[in-house]
Amino acid sequence: xxxxxxVAKVMSVGDQTVTLGIWVTGSxxxxxxxxxxxxxxxxxxVCYDLTDxxxxxxxxxxxxxxxxxxxxxxxxxxxxxxxLLEEDRRKRGVDFHDVQDYxxxxxxxxxxxxxxxxxxxxxxxxxxxxxxxNFTAFQTMTEEKGVDLSQRSxxxxxxxxxx
Numbered sequence: 516x517x518x519x520x521x522v523a524k525v526m527s528v529g530d531q532t533v534t535l536g537i538w539v540t541g542s543x544x545x546x547x548x549x550x551x552x553x554x555x556x557x558x559x560x561v562c563y564d565l566t567d568x569x570x571x572x573x574x575x576x577x578x579x580x581x582x583x584x585x586x587x588x589x590x591x592x593x594x595x596x597x598x599l600l601e602e603d604r605r606k607r608g609v610d611f612h613d614v615q616d617y618x619x620x621x622x623x624x625x626x627x628x629x630x631x632x633x634x635x636x637x638x639x640x641x642x643x644x645x646x647x648x649n650f651t652a653f654q655t656m657t658e659e660k661g662v663d664l665s666q667r668s669x670x671x672x673x674x675x676x677x678x
Contacts, residue, residue: 526644533644550584558589558643565594565627568608578621589646590623593639598629 524535538553553559559581563574574592581588592614599606611627618625624642628635 524640526640528641528644528648531648533647535640535644535647550580553581553585553588556581556585556588557647558591559585560591560593560639560643561623562593562595563609565596566599566606566608571609571614575617578623582621589643589650590621591639591643592618592623592625594625594627596629596631597627597634598631 519538519540522537522539524537526533526535538556540553559577561574561577561581564570578590578592581590594609594614615625617623624646626635626639626642628639630636
């Protein structure tokens with residue numbers, strides 16, 4: 516994905532309907548811009564390529580970013596391209612046990628998916644929706660305070676705007 520794409524996915528959890536607002540961000544070239552998309556996120560699916568160990572190291576970078584910038588954001592690790600492993604197990608570049616240990620360390624759920632075959636994709640989004648419904652702390656996020664542009668008190672306003 517160049518930049519970001521947005522999709523809304525409607526999910527059912529028991530008798531409740533949940534709409535997930537999903538931002539898909541891509542290339543590291545847009546790293547600084549990505550922060551505007553995950554600001555306020557309640558969940559993040561951090562993906563890496565199961566056939567590429569460097570992508571898993573990059574995923575760790577994004578996990579660290581989320582942990583530092585979005586307190587309370589639940590993290591789901593998602594290994595992609597599992598269909599390639601079904602063709603040839605030797606293509607696996609990321610050890611499952613290493614990823615599971617890391618997921619346990621950061622308290623993340625782990626999924627191995629294939630966008631080509633659809634393997635575990637629906638299960639991943641269903642888990643995110645179920646967690647949202649079932650964990651009160653997941654739903655209760657502190658509202659960010661905005662900037663009141665009509666406010667005229669404070670030294671900054673007078674020093675920068677009235678000479």
